[in-house]
Amino acid sequence: MTEKFDAIVVGAGPSGNAAAYTMAKAGLKVLQIERGEYPGSKNVQGAILYADALEKIIPDFREDAPLERHIIEQRLWMLDDQSYMGTHYRSDKFNEERPNRYTIIRAQIDKWFSKKVKEAGALVICETTVTDLLKDAAGKVIGVRTDRENGDIFADVVVLCDGVNSLLAQRAGFRAELKPEHVALAVKEMHFLPRDVIDERFNVKGEEGVVIEIAGTVTSGMVGTAFIYTNGESLAVGIGCLVSDFKKTGETPYALLERFKNHPSIAPLLKGSEVKEYAAHLIPEGGYKAIPKVYGDGWMICGDAGQFVNALHREGSNMAMTTGRLAAETVMALKEAGKPMTDANLAAYRRSLEESFVIKDLKKYKDLPEFLHKNTQFFSDYPNLLSKAAETWFRVDGIDKKTKEGQMVRGFVKARGWRGLLGDAVKLARAWR
Amino acid sequence: MTVQIKVEDKLYQNRYRVDEGRPHIAIKDAAKCQSCTDKACTTACPAACYAAEDGGVTATFDGCLECGTCRVICQENSNIDWFYPRGGYGILYKFG
Structure with a gap:
């Protein structure tokens, strides 16, 4: 294949599909390469689809996308070995005409999205693994090498949407190995x-x-x-x-x-x-501080490959779609202006990320990953303490309430100390802010 | 409570197209595994591809879920050569 593309998108997950669709829809010549037998066959997600991010790409997606259920109730549970303690929020308001969140089955939604990408005019090749990025003498990315025969393909820009492991970005030195x-x-x-x-x-x-x-x-x-x-x-x-x-x-x-x-x-x-x-x-789940540089001469990184996940709010696929769309729009604007896909010009991608909820949210919680990593009491001591307190409170056994309150407080103090309790509260508030 | 489980039973649910004779992961230096104290790959791999044996580690990758955990967890020793299977091979998620 000697023809040259405006853009090559590596991967057919949410970020890759968003990027390929947006560029193809705008008339760019787009090649998308997926290593799985079909889009979705290598992908795993919970999975919740956040409508807003997809709506900004395919406004009428509800008409034919394979959606499972729209979410009307969110439960947050804290478990110890015998019990759970929880808060539930349920509202009939979520039974709206255009629901906000859906459960989905990932392989099905990826297939559906990929069909839209093809309809928009992109060339989608499956069962093909990209093994390396091709660079010119100056180090600018000019295409990809695949595991097909004569598998070198060229493009003005390569958009890496190859997921959390992103071996391509690692091999090219754009990103370090993931920290455990x-x-x-x-x-x-x-x-x-x-x-x-x-x-x-x-x-x-x-x-x-x-x-x-x-x-x-x-x-x-x-x-x-x-x-x-x-x-x-x-x-x-x-x-x-x-x-x-x-x-x-x-x-x-x-x-x-x-x-x-x-x-x-x-x-x-x-x-x-x-x-x-x-x-x-x-x-x-490294958050803001783990985000690598996501653009350079002839390349951009979107989705999980760029660490765009808000672990606390369980948001990832929406960030993937949004970063894919913003990368695509950056390419489109440069094409329109007749400008090359250089490091300096593609910096516009990072700027548009800064203006979006993606970077704003990740920045807000920038200290949280490290905080949780160092304070595992929130996953061990506190669930037990809260459960014990609730059990004490609800069990009617002839013990007076004042004594019960004393027991509950002493439980917390014994486990964490006054200083520890206060410290945990301050630390949590700080990391949250 | 201890729960006895066979991970093979879980993997049996999955669809794979195995690239016979071409594993996409390799242990670089078997001797290095002998001196590795925690052998974290043998516990953390969700498909139990790695097993501690005779002081070292043996591996078969037919059930690999391509998550990357082994590569990340073996970072200090950097003893796992990890790449994706050839296009179209490996795990084929029906639902994901």
Whole structure:
């Protein structure tokens, strides 16, 4: 293939599809390369789709996108070994004409999105792994090398949307290897149940869905969370912790997942389900400080490859789509102005990221990853303390309330000390701000 | 509570197209694994591709989920040569 493209997009996940679609739609000559048999076959997500990010790319996506359920209820649970304590927020307002969040099945949404990319005019090649970036003598990226015969392909700009591992960016020296404390390993199973069983168990009807985000002793003191998402006829059930903590504890991810599934508050939700898939994936959780330089001569980085994940708010795919779109718009503006894809010109991409929620949000929580990494008491001591306090409070056993209050306070002080409690509160507030 | 589980049963649910005879991951230097104290790859790999054996580590990658954990966790020793399978091969997620 000797023809040259305006842009080559590596990867057909949310960021790659957003970038390829946006550029192709604007009339650019776009080649997208995906290593999987079909788009989505290598991708793993919880998965929640945040409508806003996709709406800005395909406004009428609701007409034919494979959406599972729209979320009307969010549950946040803190687990100890026997119990959970939780807050739920449910609102009929989420039953709106254009719902805000949906559960999705990732392989299906990627296939759908890819169809849109092709319809927009991009050339999409699957079953092809990009092995290296091609550079000219001055170091400018001028194309990619693939594992196909005569597999060198050229373009004005290469947009790296190749996911969390981004070996291409690493090999090219654009990004360092992932640090174990900056990535979480998540494992997930798809549990199938009849639709009406899910409706009853989760107190929903029709297309309504529930999200449960869970922290606590289920992660065995490691920094991490678990989740259950309701799809139409399945539940996505997963748990993830920092890789550095897996190394430290020697826990296995599959035993962790089994323990979570067998928790007395979780098992009844899954009872009788048929498991049809087991998946694993790394999630970049280093936040703002882990973001590498995301542009240079002839290249840009989007999505997970650029560490664009807000771990606290469980947002990643929306950041992927947004960064993909903004990268595409940067290329389009330069093309329009007849300017080359140089480091200086592509810096406009970073500036548009700064103006978007992507960098604003990640900047807000810039200290949180390090804070959690160093303060694992929030995943061990506190779930136990809160649960014990609740149990003391709700059990009616002839002990007077004043004595009970004293017991509850002493529990916290004994575990953390006054100084520790105060310090934890101050530290948490600071990291949050 | 200890839960006995066979990860093979989990992997059995998945679809793979194995690139026979062409593993996409390799242990660079087997001797290095002998002196590795925690052998974190043997516990952290979600597909249990690595096993501690005779003081060293053995590996088969047919069930690999291509997550990258082993490469990241072995960073200090940098003893894992990790790349994606050839296009079209490896794990094929039905749902992801």
